[in-house]
Amino acid sequence: MVETARQRLVAAILVLLLAALPALASLLAMPDLISLGTQVAIYAIATVGLNLLIGTTGLPSFGHAAFFGLGGYVVGILAFHAAEDSAVFGLFPGATDAWIVWPLAIIIAALAALLIGALSLRTAGVSFIMITLAFAQMLFYLFAALKTYGGDDGLGFRRRNALPWVSPRDDVAFYYVCAAALLLVLAGFHLVARSRFGNVLQGIRQSERRMAAIGLRSYRYKLAAFTLAGGVAGLAGALQANMLRFVSPDMLHWTTSGDFMVMVVLGGTGTLFGPVLGAAAMVLLQTWLAQWTEHWMIVMGPLLVAVILLARRGLWGALAGK
Amino acid sequence: MTLLLEQVLNGLQYGVTLFLLAAGLTLVFGIMGLINLAHGSLYMIGAFVAARTQAATGSFLLAVPAGMAAAALTGMAVEATILRRLYARDHLDQVLATFGLILFFNEVMAMLFGRQPMMAPIPDFLSGSVTFIPGVPYPVYRLAIIAVGVLVAGGLYGLIVHTRVGMLVRAGATNRDMVRALGVRIGLLYTLVFGLGAMLAGLSGAMVGPLLSVQVGMGDRILISTFVVIVIGGLGSIRGALVGALLVGMIDTLTRAFLPGLLRGVMAAADADSIGAGLSSMAAMILMAVVLMVRPRGLFPAHG
Amino acid sequence: MTPILLAAEVTKRFGGLLACNGLSLAVRPGEIHALIGPNGAGKSTAIGLLSGEIAPDSGSIRFGGADVTRLGIAARVRTGLTRSFQITTILPQFTALQNVALVAQVRAGHSFHFWADAHRDAALVDPARAMLERVGLGKRAQVPAEDLAHGEQRQLELAMALMTGARMLLLDEPMAGLGATESQQMTAQLAALKGSLTVLLVEHDMDAVAALADQVSVMVAGRVIATGSFAEMQASQAVRDAYLGAHA
Numbered sequence: 001m002v003e004t005a006r007q008r009l010v011a012a013i014l015v016l017l018l019a020a021l022p023a024l025a026s027l028l029a030m031p032d033l034i035s036l037g038t039q040v041a042i043y044a045i046a047t048v049g050l051n052l053l054i055g056t057t058g059l060p061s062f063g064h065a066a067f068f069g070l071g072g073y074v075v076g077i078l079a080f081h082a083a084e085d086s087a088v089f090g091l092f093p094g095a096t097d098a099w100i101v102w103p104l105a106i107i108i109a110a111l112a113a114l115l116i117g118a119l120s121l122r123t124a125g126v127s128f129i130m131i132t133l134a135f136a137q138m139l140f141y142l143f144a145a146l147k148t149y150g151g152d153d154g155l156g157f158r159r160r161n162a163l164p165w166v167s168p169r170d171d172v173a174f175y176y177v178c179a180a181a182l183l184l185v186l187a188g189f190h191l192v193a194r195s196r197f198g199n200v201l202q203g204i205r206q207s208e209r210r211m212a213a214i215g216l217r218s219y220r221y222k223l224a225a226f227t228l229a230g231g232v233a234g235l236a237g238a239l240q241a242n243m244l245r246f247v248s249p250d251m252l253h254w255t256t257s258g259d260f261m262v263m264v265v266l267g268g269t270g271t272l273f274g275p276v277l278g279a280a281a282m283v284l285l286q287t288w289l290a291q292w293t294e295h296w297m298i299v300m301g302p303l304l305v306a307v308i309l310l311a312r313r314g315l316w317g318a319l320a321g322k
Numbered sequence: 323m324t325l326l327l328e329q330v331l332n333g334l335q336y337g338v339t340l341f342l343l344a345a346g347l348t349l350v351f352g353i354m355g356l357i358n359l360a361h362g363s364l365y366m367i368g369a370f371v372a373a374r375t376q377a378a379t380g381s382f383l384l385a386v387p388a389g390m391a392a393a394a395l396t397g398m399a400v401e402a403t404i405l406r407r408l409y410a411r412d413h414l415d416q417v418l419a420t421f422g423l424i425l426f427f428n429e430v431m432a433m434l435f436g437r438q439p440m441m442a443p444i445p446d447f448l449s450g451s452v453t454f455i456p457g458v459p460y461p462v463y464r465l466a467i468i469a470v471g472v473l474v475a476g477g478l479y480g481l482i483v484h485t486r487v488g489m490l491v492r493a494g495a496t497n498r499d500m501v502r503a504l505g506v507r508i509g510l511l512y513t514l515v516f517g518l519g520a521m522l523a524g525l526s527g528a529m530v531g532p533l534l535s536v537q538v539g540m541g542d543r544i545l546i547s548t549f550v551v552i553v554i555g556g557l558g559s560i561r562g563a564l565v566g567a568l569l570v571g572m573i574d575t576l577t578r579a580f581l582p583g584l585l586r587g588v589m590a591a592a593d594a595d596s597i598g599a600g601l602s603s604m605a606a607m608i609l610m611a612v613v614l615m616v617r618p619r620g621l622f623p624a625h626g
Numbered sequence: 627m628t629p630i631l632l633a634a635e636v637t638k639r640f641g642g643l644l645a646c647n648g649l650s651l652a653v654r655p656g657e658i659h660a661l662i663g664p665n666g667a668g669k670s671t672a673i674g675l676l677s678g679e680i681a682p683d684s685g686s687i688r689f690g691g692a693d694v695t696r697l698g699i700a701a702r703v704r705t706g707l708t709r710s711f712q713i714t715t716i717l718p719q720f721t722a723l724q725n726v727a728l729v730a731q732v733r734a735g736h737s738f739h740f741w742a743d744a745h746r747d748a749a750l751v752d753p754a755r756a757m758l759e760r761v762g763l764g765k766r767a768q769v770p771a772e773d774l775a776h777g778e779q780r781q782l783e784l785a786m787a788l789m790t791g792a793r794m795l796l797l798d799e800p801m802a803g804l805g806a807t808e809s810q811q812m813t814a815q816l817a818a819l820k821g822s823l824t825v826l827l828v829e830h831d832m833d834a835v836a837a838l839a840d841q842v843s844v845m846v847a848g849r850v851i852a853t854g855s856f857a858e859m860q861a862s863q864a865v866r867d868a869y870l871g872a873h874a
Binding site: 054060062119122123125126127129130131133134135137138141142144145146147151254255258261262265295297298300301302303304305308309 | 357418424432610
Binding site: 191192194195196197198199200202203206207210211212213214215216217221224 | 698699700701703704708709710715716717718719720724728729731732733737738739740741742743744745747750786789790
């Protein structure tokens with residue numbers, strides 16, 4: 001994945017850029033770069049997880065936004081109850097400490113992925129695509145109906161989750177938190193890809209039938225990958241909620257799932273740094289096109305079609321070679 | 323009881339609308355192996371063009387064919403330029419490229435017709451109600467939709483089972499190379515099949531205009547319900563699409579009508595209404611999950 | 627000697643076609659047993675039924691004394707009954723070594739190890755390398771499987787099948803598509819397995835069958851009509867009639 005000298009170079013430049021972005025922002029007097037960079041890092045985290053499914057295992061999940069949104073709502077709902085001093089489902093109190101809320105967001109998203117994956121993975125191919133889509137949309141409707149938590153309008157809260165030594169108001173500090181989370185996730189997935197577990201997933205992508213022929217029961221590994229990816233999406237969702245101090249059903253909307261898939265393919269399916277490039281390209285393109293015209297989707301749509309039809313290798317392949 | 327009968331008819335009408343969409347989607351998947359997210363866009367195009375034609379000419383009988391033609395032509399143009407390059411690709415590429423098409427078509431409609439919802443009036447000759455079940459006056463227009471759906475279902479069945487084109491369609495679904503070897507211009511056949519599916523989607527959109535508001539993005543939500551329909555019915559099966567559409571139409575309509583009332587018995591009215599609405603949106607998907615647990619390939623799996 | 631594999635009255639119907647019609651077969655441990663018969667006799671279906679790829683309509687299959695009739699492919703591989711060839715088991719993007727090491731990994735138990743680099747794990751790589759040496763692919767360990775020559779891919783498959791810890795191999799036409807030299811190499815390699823491993827092979831190449839098989843079963847119209855040595859089968863009038871009858 002990151003093997004040739006050129007690939008190492010591109011990877012090093014990316015990591016360096018990630019670290020130096022705040023300095024760059026003040027140097028260029030472009031403070032917007034901080035929020036853009038934060039958004040890129042968060043999307044990249046979610047996409048790294050999805051890439052494990054699409055790129056490594058060959059599972060085209062169309063419901064990734066569900067776990068992203070769940071992670072976000074864990075943050076939002078706990079903040080809501082903390083502010084109201086009431087109890088969630090009348091059982092336990094709200095919370096605002098990151099060290100409680102974020103792990104909880106990961107766990108709940110992972111549990112939902114375990115459940116949805118257990119059912120969805122009974123199917124394959126197009127059915128799998130549609131079922132993951134439908135389950136995610138089910139959660140979308142659920143949150144849109146929860147009037148207590150804002151329903152369609154979403155749920156705002158006043159303050160980011162508290163972290164030790166980090167001021168919740170400091171946007172640069174929050175950027176560093178997200179960038180550090182991204183680097184941790186990347187390092188983790190780098191190891192996972194080469195582990196026995198990653199080995200099996202790659203085998204499943206190449207041929208599930210052949211894996212059965214050497215004695216492997218693939219279902220449990222696919223389910224584990226699905227759960228892991230869901231948990232990571234939950235972390236990304238928790239960060240997203242913190243960035244905006246707002247959550248809404250849009251986080252779970254199927255177009256968000258579509259955006260994540262686009263980022264995987266745009267960046268380079270199955271590569272470690274592809275998701276970072278895909279997320280960056282998507283965020284920058286949207287920002288740039290939106291400045292240019294209100295009807296930016298009219299460019300984005302055909303661009304996407306062209307990328308799928310013509311550019312198969314993605315940005316990582318274009319920059320770093322195969 | 324009379325309320326229940328009325329809602330059953332509503333469910334039937336929604337099911338018919340879904341079937342018109344599901345038939346095209348499942349036909350295209352069964353024959354070309356293409357999963358087309360932009361199918362909902364064709365429905366939206368049919369609805370917009372019909373509503374605008376009706377507003378301009380005042381004629382519903384002109385509006386429906388105009389909507390169908392717009393959807394069919396758009397569909398065939400997209401098939402010939404873009405989608406046919408995707409037949410040999412994996413489903414992920416198909417999903418993403420047609421996702422791009424949705425973004426494009428939604429924006430085109432917004433630029434052409436604005437983002438304000440439009441309402442089309444019910445034509446005079448189909449307005450009013452009839453009382454064919456004692457005590458249940460029912461809108462003529464909705465009955466007309468049901469009748470059109472029944473006619474289309476019958477027509478499709480006749481086309482696929484009894485005609486030469488239908489035979490080619492069935493043969494093409496199981497063995498593309500054989501059909502090619504017979505000297506059939508398979509590219510043309512595919513374009514025509516795609517056009518047929520698009521036309522049905524346009525018909526569906528044109529007919530719902532007087533019942534729902536016509537607006538950008540209207541195709542997206544019904545697309546997902548259509549997916550649920552064809553997964554329940556079994557991918558590629560027209561019969562499955564029919565059964566799935568009727569099941570989803572019924573369960574969606576009935577839960578929407580009665581669930582809030584039932585919930586009010588156990589919780590506050592406002593909560594009951596919102597949770598009832600949420601649950602009824604989810605009902606069809608829960609049905610799908612149950613079907614897949616019992617039969618992972620749907621109720622009527624197509625051959626192969 | 628009790629048979630290691632015992633199929634009793636196994637029947638499989640595909641729509642109107644009776645592919646296996648009360649197939650009964652006994653294979654003794656350590657022997658190379660050839661299944662021959664005219665085209666369409668149901669030999670491939672028989673291999674599919676024995677490997678667990680196809681579920682029988684009726685009848686029973688016992689392996690090593692246990693009933694495996696209801697087990698799937700993966701579960702049968704774990705009991706030591708492995709199919710190879712015709713459904714190729716190699717993963718094209720992995721190197722030869724990675725392919726065999728992956729089998730060693732699956733055999734070593736569950737794969738829920740998330741951190742350690744599997745490609746540098748001596749517990750997997752060393753036995754895989756040894757197995758590649760054994761089948762004569764030692765020098766090609768680092769070549770991606772898709773770039774191996776046809777005959778080499780067969781050798782790799784054999785290495786993978788052996789690496790599953792198989793007690794018995796089901797081989798579907800191991801010589802098909804091989805040139806004369808490659809065929810001889812493969813015959814020698816299979817002959818070297820004799821005694822340490824039980825083999826059931828479907829094969830059209832009668833030279834290979836004559837050279838390898840301890841026992842030959844003749845299958846006609848979905849069932850075994852005779853079993854014996856190759857010479858006995860050659861001499862049997864019933865076998866000749868069946869072969870000729872099926873061809874006529």
